[in-house]
Amino acid sequence: MKQFILILIVSLFFALPSYSGQYIASKDIFSSANYHSFKINPKGNLIVGQMNLDGFNSLIVFRVSDLNAMEVFAIPELGNTINGFDWIDDDSLYVSFRLKGDLRPLRILNLKDVTGEIDLDLFDLQLTGYIVDALPKHSDRILFAKSHYDGEGYSLYNLDLTQFEDKSRSKQVAYARSIVNEGLSRQFGDAYRFVVDENKELSFVHELSDDESTFHYFDKERNEWLEIYSISKESESSKSNNDEYESLVYRPLAGIDSDRIAVLTNVDRDKTAVVVFNINTKQFEDVLYESDYYDIKGASWNFEENMLDSVYFTERGIRQRKYFASKNKASHQYLKSKIKRNSIFIIDSSTDKRHKIVFARDATHPGEYFYFNSQTKEMKMLQSSMPALYEHQFIDGQYISEKNTNNDLVEGFLYLPESKSKKPPLIVMPHGGPVGVQDVNDFNRGVQFLVNRGYAVLKVNFRGSAGYGKAFKNAGRGEWGKGIEEDIELILNKVLNRALVDPDKLCIYGQSYGGYSALVSAIHNPNQYQCAIAGFPVTDLPLVFSATNIKQIKSVQKAIEKVVGKIEDNYESLIKRSPVYNADRLNVPVLLLGGIRDDIATFEHTRRMKYMLDHFNKDVRMYAYNTSHGHEFWFGDRHHYIVLTEFLDDKLGIKRTLNDNEKKLYAEDYFFLGGMHRQGLYVEKSKEKAQYFFKKAARLGSLEARKELRKMGIYDFNE
Amino acid sequence: MNKLSITILFLLTITGCSYQMKNLTYGDMKSVPKDHGLVVIGVKSNTYFQEVIIAGPKTTKIDRALLKQADPYILVSLPAGNYEFSTINLNKNFYINLNFSESTVDWTFDIKPGVITYVGDFVVTSRAKYRYYSRLVNNSSAALQYLEEKHPKILEENQLVYAGTDKDYFFPYISKLKGDAK
Numbered sequence: 001m002k003q004f005i006l007i008l009i010v011s012l013f014f015a016l017p018s019y020s021g022q023y024i025a026s027k028d029i030f031s032s033a034n035y036h037s038f039k040i041n042p043k044g045n046l047i048v049g050q051m052n053l054d055g056f057n058s059l060i061v062f063r064v065s066d067l068n069a070m071e072v073f074a075i076p077e078l079g080n081t082i083n084g085f086d087w088i089d090d091d092s093l094y095v096s097f098r099l100k101g102d103l104r105p106l107r108i109l110n111l112k113d114v115t116g117e118i119d120l121d122l123f124d125l126q127l128t129g130y131i132v133d134a135l136p137k138h139s140d141r142i143l144f145a146k147s148h149y150d151g152e153g154y155s156l157y158n159l160d161l162t163q164f165e166d167k168s169r170s171k172q173v174a175y176a177r178s179i180v181n182e183g184l185s186r187q188f189g190d191a192y193r194f195v196v197d198e199n200k201e202l203s204f205v206h207e208l209s210d211d212e213s214t215f216h217y218f219d220k221e222r223n224e225w226l227e228i229y230s231i232s233k234e235s236e237s238s239k240s241n242n243d244e245y246e247s248l249v250y251r252p253l254a255g256i257d258s259d260r261i262a263v264l265t266n267v268d269r270d271k272t273a274v275v276v277f278n279i280n281t282k283q284f285e286d287v288l289y290e291s292d293y294y295d296i297k298g299a300s301w302n303f304e305e306n307m308l309d310s311v312y313f314t315e316r317g318i319r320q321r322k323y324f325a326s327k328n329k330a331s332h333q334y335l336k337s338k339i340k341r342n343s344i345f346i347i348d349s350s351t352d353k354r355h356k357i358v359f360a361r362d363a364t365h366p367g368e369y370f371y372f373n374s375q376t377k378e379m380k381m382l383q384s385s386m387p388a389l390y391e392h393q394f395i396d397g398q399y400i401s402e403k404n405t406n407n408d409l410v411e412g413f414l415y416l417p418e419s420k421s422k423k424p425p426l427i428v429m430p431h432g433g434p435v436g437v438q439d440v441n442d443f444n445r446g447v448q449f450l451v452n453r454g455y456a457v458l459k460v461n462f463r464g465s466a467g468y469g470k471a472f473k474n475a476g477r478g479e480w481g482k483g484i485e486e487d488i489e490l491i492l493n494k495v496l497n498r499a500l501v502d503p504d505k506l507c508i509y510g511q512s513y514g515g516y517s518a519l520v521s522a523i524h525n526p527n528q529y530q531c532a533i534a535g536f537p538v539t540d541l542p543l544v545f546s547a548t549n550i551k552q553i554k555s556v557q558k559a560i561e562k563v564v565g566k567i568e569d570n571y572e573s574l575i576k577r578s579p580v581y582n583a584d585r586l587n588v589p590v591l592l593l594g595g596i597r598d599d600i601a602t603f604e605h606t607r608r609m610k611y612m613l614d615h616f617n618k619d620v621r622m623y624a625y626n627t628s629h630g631h632e633f634w635f636g637d638r639h640h641y642i643v644l645t646e647f648l649d650d651k652l653g654i655k656r657t658l659n660d661n662e663k664k665l666y667a668e669d670y671f672f673l674g675g676m677h678r679q680g681l682y683v684e685k686s687k688e689k690a691q692y693f694f695k696k697a698a699r700l701g702s703l704e705a706r707k708e709l710r711k712m713g714i715y716d717f718n719e
Numbered sequence: 720m721n722k723l724s725i726t727i728l729f730l731l732t733i734t735g736c737s738y739q740m741k742n743l744t745y746g747d748m749k750s751v752p753k754d755h756g757l758v759v760i761g762v763k764s765n766t767y768f769q770e771v772i773i774a775g776p777k778t779t780k781i782d783r784a785l786l787k788q789a790d791p792y793i794l795v796s797l798p799a800g801n802y803e804f805s806t807i808n809l810n811k812n813f814y815i816n817l818n819f820s821e822s823t824v825d826w827t828f829d830i831k832p833g834v835i836t837y838v839g840d841f842v843v844t845s846r847a848k849y850r851y852y853s854r855l856v857n858n859s860s861a862a863l864q865y866l867e868e869k870h871p872k873i874l875e876e877n878q879l880v881y882a883g884t885d886k887d888y889f890f891p892y893i894s895k896l897k898g899d900a901k
Contacts, residue, residue, distance in 0.1 A: 546884045549839070549855040553823045567886055575888050608860045608889060615896070
C-alpha cells in the first residue's frame with residue numbers, strides 16, 4: 001500500500017454528521033467506536049491509533065507537534081479485523097490482521113521522514129505466532145512467540161527484523177527454520193504465555209495443557225529455569241472448596257528479589273489480590289494490595305522503583321486504576337483534576353515517561369483520548385472514540401447497595417433520565433451469566449438508549465456476579481429463580497422506597513440468564529411488573545442439559561451443573577423453576593427475542609416459551625434473528641432496541657409528543673425495520689411485518705415508506 | 720465449543736442400505752407394520768452433502784430425494800430397535816465418520832413400536848473448507864408444530880416421545896396438558 005491520505009483530524013471531526021435533538025439516533029449509538037487503541041512511540045513524537053470509519057479499518061499516525069494525522073494502513077471493515085499493532089521503534093510499526101477470518105502475516109510498516117508528508121515502506125513477516133513485546137528501545141527487534149509447526153505451543157525468539165526485510169517468503173521460512181534452536185524458551189513444549197522483565201528479557205513462562213497450568217521463573221543468579229507453581233484440574237477437583245480450575249488466577253508480575261516474586265492471584269484466598277510468593281517455600285507471603293470487597297483484575301510492576309506500579313479494579317461500579325509509583329501517581333492525580341470523568345487511564349508512555357496517552361471514560365461518555373506531557377502539563381485531545389455522540393448528554397448511574405440474606409453486599413446502579421415532571425417508568429435489567437459476569441457503571445449503549453427514550457434503568461450485581469471474590473461468585477451457583485432473584489428484588493425495593501420512579505410502570509428485561517430472570521421474576525411477582533422482555537433467554541432448565549447431543553457429553557454436563565445445579569437431584573425443582581412450565585402463571589405482556597443459530601441458549605428455549613404462551617392465549621410477541629447468542633451486527637442491535645422501546649411504550653402506556661426532528665428520527669428507524677423484514681435481512685422475511693413498520697414510518701411522514709407501501713399496493717397507511 | 724474432528728478418506732462411500740425410508744402421510748398408516756415405530760427427523764445444513772447413513776437393525780439413509788420431501792421435517796417409519804447416525808457421505812469420494820474412536824458424542828437413538836419418536840434435528844455446518852460441525856439439536860416444539868400442522872390425525876392417535884433423553888419434560892408436559900383438557 002503506497003497511498004497515504006493526509007487527514008486534518010480537526011476538520012474531519014467537525015465534518016461528521018451529528019444530531020442535536022432530544023433523542024439520539026439509533027444508528028449513531030448502535031455503532032462501533034470510530035477511534036481507539038492509541039499508542040505513542042518511544043521518542044514521544046508520533047502516536048498511532050485505530051480508526052473505523054466509512055467502511056474501513058485503518059491505522060492513523062498523528063504527529064504530536066501539530067496533530068496532523070495520516071492513514072498508514074487500511075482494510076475493508078466487513079469480515080476483516082485488525083487484531084493488534086504497536087510501535088517497534090520510533091519509526092516502525094507492526095500490524096496483525098485477519099482478512100475474511102484468516103490470520104495474515106504480520107505487516108511491518110517503516111515510516112520514512114515523519115517531518116513532512118509521511119512516506120512508507122512495508123514488508124510482511126512470514127511467521128505464525130504473536131508479538132510478546134515490540135522492544136521499542138531496540139531498533140528493528142521484536143520478541144516473537146512463534147507457533148510450533150504442529151500448532152501446539154510456542155517458542156520465543158528475539159528477532160532481528162532486518163534479517164527478514166529483503167527476503168522472499170520462502171527464504172523467510174527457511175531462515176526461521178534455521179534459527180529454530182535459538183528459541184529462548186525451546187525447553188517448554190506447552191509454552192502459552194511469556195512475561196518479560198525490565199530489560200525485556202524472558203522472566204516467566206506459563207505452560208498450559210488441557211488439565212494443567214505450570215509456571216517457570218528464570219533465576220538469574222543460578223542461571224536456570226525453576227518450576228515455581230503448578231495447578232492441575234485433578235488436584236483442584238479433589239478439594240472441597242468448589243473452586244473451578246478454570247477460574248483460578250495465578251499471574252506472575254515480576255521478580256522482587258532472588259526468592260520472591262509478585263503475583264496477581266486468588267489461589268488460597270477469596271478475592272484476587274497482589275501477593276508476594278516465595279519461590280523456594282512455594283508459599284504466599286505478604287499481600288501487596290487487596291480490597292475488602294473487590295477482586296483486583298490487573299496490576300503492573302514498576303521495575304525502576306521495584307515496586308507495585310498500579311492495580312486495576314472495579315469499585316462501586318467504576319473501573320479504575322490506582323497508581324503507587326511516584327511518576328504515574330502524580331500524573332494521574334493531575335489528570336483527575338483536569339478531566340472530569342470517573343475512569344482515567346494512562347494507557348501508554350514514551351520511554352522517558354514524559355509523553356503519555358490518556359484514555360478517559362465513564363457512563364456519561366464512550367471515551368476520549370488525550371496526549372499529555374507530564375513535564376509541561378500540556379494536554380491535547382486526540383479524538384473522541386465516537387464523535388457522533390460527542391454533543392449528547394448521557395446519564396451517570398447512582399450507586400445503590402444493600403446486604404442480602406447471606407450478609408453479602410449487593411450493588412446496583414440506577415440510571416434516571418433527566419428530570420421531567422413525571423416519575424419515569426423503570427426497566428429492571430438483570431445481567432446474563434449468571435455466574436462470573438459483572439455489570440459496571442460504564443458507558444452502555446443499551447442502557448443509555450433506554451434512558452434517552454425516557455426510561456429509568458436498574459442494573460444489579462446479584463450473587464454469582466464476578467468481581468466480588470470467589471464466595472460471592474459461588475453463591476450464585478444453582479440459584480436460578482431463587483437467591484439471585486431475591487437479590488434483584490432487594491435492590492429494586494430499595495429503589496422503589498426512594499420514590500424516584502413510577503411504581504406502576506415497571507418492566508423487567510434481560511438477555512441470556514437475564515431473559516430467564518425477567519420471565520421468572522414476572523411469574524413470581526405478578527403484581528410488580530407490567531411486562532417482561534427476554535432476549536436470547538433460557539426458559540426451560542432441563543432443556544439446558546438436553547439442547548443438543550453435544551450438551552450431553554459428560555464434561556459439558558458437569559460444566560452446566562456447576563452453574564444450573566445437578567439435574568439428577570433437582571429435576572423436579574428445575575421444572576418448577578422453568579418459565580415454560582409456568583407460562584399459565586405469566587400474566588403480563590411478553591416480548592421474546594431469540595437467535596436461530598444460538599448454541600448457548602438454543603432457539604428452542606424461545607420457541608417453547610412462545611408456544612406455551614400462545615397455548616394459554618397470553619399476550620406475546622416474538623422476533624427471531626439470524627444470529628447466535630447475541631447480535632453479530634449493529635443493525636441487529638438497532639432492530640432489537642427499536643422493537644423493545646416500541647413494546648415498552650405500548651405496554652407501559654407511554655404517549656410521546658414528537659417534534660419534527662424526532663418524528664423524522666422515529667420514521668427513519670421504522671423504515672429501516674420495514675426494509676429488514678421486506679428483504680428478510682437478518683430477521684424473518686415477512687410482508688406483514690414489513691408493512692407494519694413501513695406504515696408506522698409513513699404515518700410519521702416518511703416519503704420513502706409511503707413509496708414502498710404504494711409499491712405493495714397499499715394506499716391507506718393506517719393500522 | 721465442540722469441534723468434531725472428522726475423518727475424511729479417499730474412499731468410495733459405503734453402499735448397500737437395506738431399508739428405504741419414505742415420507743409418510745395419514746393414508747400410509749395402515750401399511751406401517753406393527754413392529755415399526757414412527758420417526759420424525761429434521762435435517763439442516765449450510766453445505767451440500769449426499770446422504771446421512773443411519774445404522775441399526777435395518778441400516779438406512781436420509782438421501783437427497785428424501786430431503787426434498789422435508790417440510791421441514793420428515794415423518795418415516797423404522798423397525799423398532801437401537802439406531803445411530805454413523806456417516807455423512809459428503810459426495811462420492813468423501814465421508815465423515817461420526818463415531819470415530821475418540822468421539823464422546825452420542826449419536827444413538829431408540830425406536831419403539833406404536834409411538835412417534837422425535838429423534839432431533841440433524842445439523843451439519845461447514846465453517847471452513849474440510850471443517851464440519853455436526854450435532855443433533857432438540858427442537859421438540861418445532862417438531863410438535865410440524866405434526867400439529869401437517870399430521871394432526873397421526874399426532875392425535877400416537878404418543879410423541881423425544882429420543883434424546885428422558886430428562887426433557889416438554890412432550891410429557893404437553894401430553895399432560897392434553898390429558899387435563901380431555
